[in-house]
Amino acid sequence: xxVRSKVIEAIQQIAREQHVTLPALSDDLSLHETGxxxxxxxxxxxxxxxxxxxxxxxxxxxxxxxxxxGDFVRAYENVPA
Amino acid sequence: xxxxxxxxxRDHLGAELKGRTISDAHEVVSLTDILSHTVLGGRLRELSxxxxxxxxxxxLRSGLAMIELDGIxxxxxxxxxxxxxxxxxxxxxxxxxxxxxxxAPDRWADTGITLVVTAQLPLEATAPVxxxxxxxxxxxxxxxxxxxxxxxxxxxxxxxAIVAEGPARGPAPVWATFYDIRRYGGLQIFLRAVxxxxxxxxxxxxxxxxxxxxxxxxxxxxxxxxxxSHWRKLLMSGSATQFTPRYVRLSGExxxxxxxxxxxxxxxxxxxxxxxxxxxxxxxxxxxDGLEGFPADYLGNRNGVEMKVVDGSLxxxxxxxxxxxxxxxxxxxxxxxxxxxxxxxxxxxxxxxYFVGRRGGIINIGGLKVHPEEIEAVINRHTDVRMSxxxxxxxxxxGGIVVAxxxxxxxxxxxxxxxxxxxxxxxxRAQLASHKVPAVIRFxxxxxxxxxxKLARTDAQ
Numbered sequence: 001x002x003v004r005s006k007v008i009e010a011i012q013q014i015a016r017e018q019h020v021t022l023p024a025l026s027d028d029l030s031l032h033e034t035g036x037x038x039x040x041x042x043x044x045x046x047x048x049x050x051x052x053x054x055x056x057x058x059x060x061x062x063x064x065x066x067x068x069x070g071d072f073v074r075a076y077e078n079v080p081a
Numbered sequence: 082x083x084x085x086x087x088x089x090x091r092d093h094l095g096a097e098l099k100g101r102t103i104s105d106a107h108e109v110v111s112l113t114d115i116l117s118h119t120v121l122g123g124r125l126r127e128l129s130x131x132x133x134x135x136x137x138x139x140x141l142r143s144g145l146a147m148i149e150l151d152g153i154x155x156x157x158x159x160x161x162x163x164x165x166x167x168x169x170x171x172x173x174x175x176x177x178x179x180x181x182x183x184x185a186p187d188r189w190a191d192t193g194i195t196l197v198v199t200a201q202l203p204l205e206a207t208a209p210v211x212x213x214x215x216x217x218x219x220x221x222x223x224x225x226x227x228x229x230x231x232x233x234x235x236x237x238x239x240x241x242a243i244v245a246e247g248p249a250r251g252p253a254p255v256w257a258t259f260y261d262i263r264r265y266g267g268l269q270i271f272l273r274a275v276x277x278x279x280x281x282x283x284x285x286x287x288x289x290x291x292x293x294x295x296x297x298x299x300x301x302x303x304x305x306x307x308x309x310s311h312w313r314k315l316l317m318s319g320s321a322t323q324f325t326p327r328y329v330r331l332s333g334e335x336x337x338x339x340x341x342x343x344x345x346x347x348x349x350x351x352x353x354x355x356x357x358x359x360x361x362x363x364x365x366x367x368x369x370d371g372l373e374g375f376p377a378d379y380l381g382n383r384n385g386v387e388m389k390v391v392d393g394s395l396x397x398x399x400x401x402x403x404x405x406x407x408x409x410x411x412x413x414x415x416x417x418x419x420x421x422x423x424x425x426x427x428x429x430x431x432x433x434x435y436f437v438g439r440r441g442g443i444i445n446i447g448g449l450k451v452h453p454e455e456i457e458a459v460i461n462r463h464t465d466v467r468m469s470x471x472x473x474x475x476x477x478x479x480g481g482i483v484v485a486x487x488x489x490x491x492x493x494x495x496x497x498x499x500x501x502x503x504x505x506x507x508x509x510r511a512q513l514a515s516h517k518v519p520a521v522i523r524f525x526x527x528x529x530x531x532x533x534x535k536l537a538r539t540d541a542q
Contacts, residue, residue: 017506018515039447042478043520050521057477065478 003052003077010047011069014040027070034069054079089152089212089236090275091116098253098278104300105141106285106292108202112275118204120145121182125153125210127196131180133157134173134194138184140262140283142200144271146182151236152212154180158219158231159263162286163532168228175408176219176231219407220265222360223533231407232360232414239268241401242364243276245384249304251327257282257297259307259315260534265360266333270306279304286532294320306330306356308534309340313468316340319491321347330367331355334535335436335454338373339461345371361414362421363401373458374427374435389420394440395427396420426452442538444472446516447479453538456519459512460485463505465493470528470536471519485519486528498524 001009008025011034015022020035036044049055056075057065066072094115101112119125120142133154137143143159150157158176160169172178173194180196181189189197218239221229256274260267262283274281282300284293294315297305305326307315312331315321329344329351336355344353354369365386368375380388386399398420406414415421424441427434438452445451453471460469468488473481489501502522509518529537 017510038478039482039516039520042447042476042482045478046474046476046482046484046520050523055477058475 004073006051007048007073007076010044010051011036014044014047025069027068027073029069030067031069031072048076052076052079087152087212087215089216090148090272091152091209092212093276094148101253101278101280103141103144103274103281103283105139105283106288106296108141110141110145110202110204112280115145115148115204116209117206119149119207120200120202120204121149121198122201123205123207124198125149125207128154128180128182128198129213130155131196132176132178134160134176134178134181134183135263136160136169136181136183136185137200138162140267140285142184142202144262144281144283145204146200147271148275150182151216151218152214153210154216155214156217156219156233159221159268161221161223161261161263161532164221164229171228172221172231175411220263220268220360220403223264223531223535230411232403233405233407234363234403238363238401238404240272240276241385241399242358242367243269243273246367249277249279252303253277254279254304254328255282255300255302256280257284257300257302257305259284259305259311260333261286261532264533265358266306266308266534269332269358269364273304290315290318291320294318294324297326298324302326304328304330306332308333308530309336310334310468310528310530310536311534312340312344313488314530316343316347317467317488317491324348326351329353332358333533335438335458336373337458337461339458339466341371341373343467357425359421359423359425361403362397362423363399363403365395365397365399365423372433374430374433377429377432377434379434387420390427390429390434391420391422393426393428395423395425395434397423444481444483446473446481446483447476449514449516451483451517453483456483456485456509456513456517459509460487460505460519463501463508465489465497465501466505467491468528468536470538472538474521476520482520483517484521484523486523486525488525488528495524 018040056079066075099113102109131154135157181194182198182200184200186197186199218234220232254277256270258267258270262268262271282302309331329348354367356367357365389396402421426437428437438454443450456471457469467490469485471485474484476482531537
């Protein structure tokens, strides 16, 4: 499974658990508009770390938290293996 | 006027009851004629009035030495097996120790303690002695870091709950415990065995659980106690079959409904009860209605034990509490009114109080306080779960999130893990605030239990 589909699947899984109705997940959708609160993002980052072995937001001290879904996916795609 | 009668352990051990024993995995010692025998090589007289450190590698000799020393020594400090040797020096100073009972006398050669008595088996014959004084019993708290605190008890306080309950009906009990008898929970069981006219089967940390249970069965154990973690491990091991104790007791950790129900199912003909006790607060109460928590009307004064809830924490005042912390910089053990603050947080729901966790065990989740025990109790309610541990994990988003390690029951098909994970999360979401719902659930084969029988809450380094 590609990194992108792992991320999207995890977002959809958490949305189901948290009873969040997601809009269409286009790359330029702002993360704010996903309806996720900070707890949902914390869960997402923790689960992706378990699945992919990386947490791009802890690795880099100065990395800004992404603004859009596309930025978020790229943060995982761009982590050196 | 005669002085107040001194009642020591030996005074509960008359020769009129035949067939009493204390045993471990290697030896069986008769309690029936114990008063005319010595484990101290006949050197008990030398320890009269002394402050004795009881530092032995096994429970059997420890128990036998306690029987001899009580009523003779001024005080005795019980060293549990997991005591960090680096703390010994401070403890010896704080308890003003001037003698040691050991099975490794060479180690005490240059320590400044000149009276070193070796405890040894087999027992030697000796003339019975009379109790001289009320010996002070010193026990150590089981906190994980720093020098443990020394807690001072009397035999009267230690046995208050046992005497209040009165003798057990039916044949003399054969008691066993998964605890070490040099810890409060285990000592209670040892004292019950001595006072009840029964026998005692000791645990052995090097023995496999299956072998231990086989020994419990072979020795006819009728009454047995352990922490919920001990019991969960036993249920997981599948060794409980054909073991039929009359009484199963839990203490030392929160007994949630899942473990109570699990024990009732495994031991359908036993009475299952959970007791509330701590080294400092002594035995508070026992609950025998099969339900977790305790009835709200236990608060107030009940059988000489007074309880109240202050800032969510249970406070206890009774003649069974310890009388002091011992040592140069010892803090006060009770509040101004003589109540011991247990640090155990309770919550009233309906007409019952439920334990939600330890005040010191709170984890911080995004600035909100969470008791891991409260989350575990919900997870454990899932029928396929045997045991769980909730803890915090760092999060770059919220600072911390809850994660849970879960052990499934023996018969669970691993292929159902994903389905069970979803069901656990549904359970948690239905019963817990959203920040308490685990973000990640991990299925594990085992969870560490401390030497004191409690779920280890910090990972071994």
